[in-house]
Amino acid sequence: MLMEQWLSGLIDPYYQQVLTLVGIYIIAALGLNLITGLCGQLTFGHAAFLSIGAYTAAILTRDYHLPFTAALLAGGLMAALWGVLIGLPVLRLTGDYLGIATLGFGEIVRVAFTNMKVTGGAIGLAGISRASNLVNVTLFVVLAIAAVVLLENSRFGRALKAIREDEIAAESMGINAMWYKVQAFGIGCFLAGISGGFYAHLMQYLNPNDFSFIKSFEILSFVVLGGLGSIPGAILGTAVLTVAPEFLRFMAKYRMMIYGLLLVVMMIFRPHGLLGGVDFRRLLRRRKSKSLALGG
Amino acid sequence: MRKKSIWLVLLGLLLVAFLAAGCGGGKAADKGAKEAEGDTIKIGFLGALTGNEASYGVETLKGMKMAAEELNKQGGILGKKVEIVEADHGSKLSEAASVVQKLISKDRVVAIVGDPTTGKTKLAGPICQQNKVVLISAGAVGPGVEEIGDYIFRNTLLDEVAAPAVAKYLVEELGWKKVAIVTSTNNDYSVGLTKIFEYALSKLNAQVVEKVSIQDGDQDFSAQVTRIKQAKPDGIIFTGYYTEGGLFMKEVRKQGLNIKMAGGDGLLSPVLWKLGGEAVEGTMVYAGFAADPANASPQAKEFIKKYQAANDNKLPDMFSAQGYDAVMLLAKAMKEANSTDPSKFKDVLAKTKDFPGVSGTLTFRIDRKPVKSPVYLLEVKNQEFVLKKAIPVEAPQS
Secondary structure, three states, rough: OOHHEEEHHHHHHHHHHHHHHHHHHHHHHHHHHHHHHHHOOOOOOHHHHHHHHHHHHHHHHHHHHHHHHHHHHHHHHHHHHHHHHHHHHHHOOOOHHHHHHHHHHHHHHHHHHHHHOOOOOOOEEOOOOOOOHHHHHHHHHHHHHHHHHHHHHHHHHHHHHHHHHHHHHHHHOOHHHHHHHHHHHHHHHHHHHHHHHHHHHHHEEEHHHHHHHHHHHHHHHHHHHOOOHHHHHHHHHHHHHHHHHHHHHHHHHHHHOOOOOOOOOHHHHHHOOOOOOOOOOHHHHHHHHHHHHHHH | OHHHHHHHHHHHHHHHHHHHHHHHHHHHHHHHHHHHOOOOEEEEEEEOOOOOHHHHHHHHHHHHHHHHHHHHHHOOEEEEEEEEEEEEEEEEEEEHHHHHHHHHHHOOOOOEEOOOOOOHHHHHHHHHHHHEEEEOOOOOOOOOHHHHHEEEEOOOOOOHHHHHHHHHHHHHOOOOEEEEEEEEEEOOOHHHHHHHHHHHHOOOOOEEEEEEOOOOOOOHHHHHHHHHHOOOOEEEEEEHHHHHHHHHHHHHHHOOOEEEEOOOOOHHHOOHHHHHHHOOOOOEEEEOOOOOOOOOHHHHHHHHHHHHHOOOOOOOOHHHHHHHHHHHHHHHHHHHHHHOOOHHHHHHHHHHOOOEEEOOEEEEOOOOOOOEEEEEEEEEOOOOHHHHHEOOOOOOOO
């Protein structure tokens, strides 16, 4: 409570709200980047896993009075569980077929939440406590970035990249492609679930319609615009596309038009995304060599 | 490599510029608001101007602006000018939360009118309650709004107020002693409305002779209509939406049944006769407002005239009327409380009794739920909604 007062003295609550939302979307985008960017598996159902995490965490804190951290974790695990369950049959598909299958799953989840009693149905779920704030979201974003950077540069990450580049070649090198894909899917969905948990406790109200395929595409556009497979890209893409609608507010009616134009122009001039092919290790290495040069 | 680093630097600069511009603007606005607090009262508009909920938001905002203009002509509220601060949330839940936060912390509004939907009102409610800003929704009719807290209001016609009044009219004036009720079981609104109607009918000693269930998305209602036919009711109460309503009446006429249907504002759409055609003639639907220049109250007549003058002779709808009323309600509460402090005028607002609005007379019950009179009962005549009867509702004893 004290921290929040101190924070609102420092940063306007409106900016806090937007920045917290950016952080929450970054977590989801990092998960999607792992699945689509690193492993090359196209999925249009990311919002569904967001909603699974959101509803799980919200119901646990609201009705069962679990502490926020525990509920958040449970939401992430629930999303991961469903990710693996769905991933096992669905990841046998490739390319557009996989995209359509995940799109279908996303709609099933939305309709299920609309018709369930415990989720409040079409009326939505209200009365969720406001437990997300800039501090705990930022903390988790840092954790998540560290985790995905480590993952990317591990044996696991290299295997995923091999699958993305050529699945048959990867298999012939002894990589169990199916197993790696399911794992990547599970981890990506875990991050989506965590993101959803934070989202629920920021919005304090959930409605199944908020998690339609439009949200899936929104997250996908964060990742694609930032540069598929690039972690700094996913972060930048999310930040730019989440802040832009607020930043463009002074243009009133033309706001969303400019937003669309921004997307088109960026894709024309940077077809591989803003930071396509840029990764953290390379960024750090360059800085190191630069500082060495300066020091010398 | 070099090219990449140039891009990186450029992007970094862009981001810094974004943040700097945002923060810089923020500080300026912050100061502006504090200084301006002397001579303007800011009322925020929360709603969609784009996206699939835009039609509600646009109309609400029109009504609000008309009210502000009128108030300012009369010298404003307590000698201060009224300013409507608008921000579009594009029908998106996550953006609505940011907009509410912006209205409160950056624009420093004393009250917010909106959102027209129940969902986003429930999202905005807790934020307003925590920040001690009054919220009036000019459109939410679903459950669980006033329960959020004592800063949260709405000036809409609730089904629990309208349905009993309509039931009374149907039973006592139209002589519906035996009624059939049709419920769409996968529609929360329909299930809830059926309960209200059943309770009202039981109190009026009318008999529910047949209860049939349908589902949203159904196309074939022959089995349900056959059952209704056998029960020989005087009329049908239909609690679902217009799509099924239109198709249902078509089946009723096809089976040679010559009784009328009545329902809630879920039926309020031209789609009703686009699908039902001749079969829905005489169907009755209630609504919170109907522009009826001939029989309107003086203030409503004035409102309709002004709205038509500004909008190519188009008649105002429920949202513009309720948006107008919401601002007027706030103005009256502030004047009576002699304060623009939300924590003070919210108590005066809660005691509003018989407020003569353009969409009807409004009283807040002890639990802050609105009771509005009259209920406008519309009838389909020549493929158009015309006012059949303005049914008065008794104000509650508070």
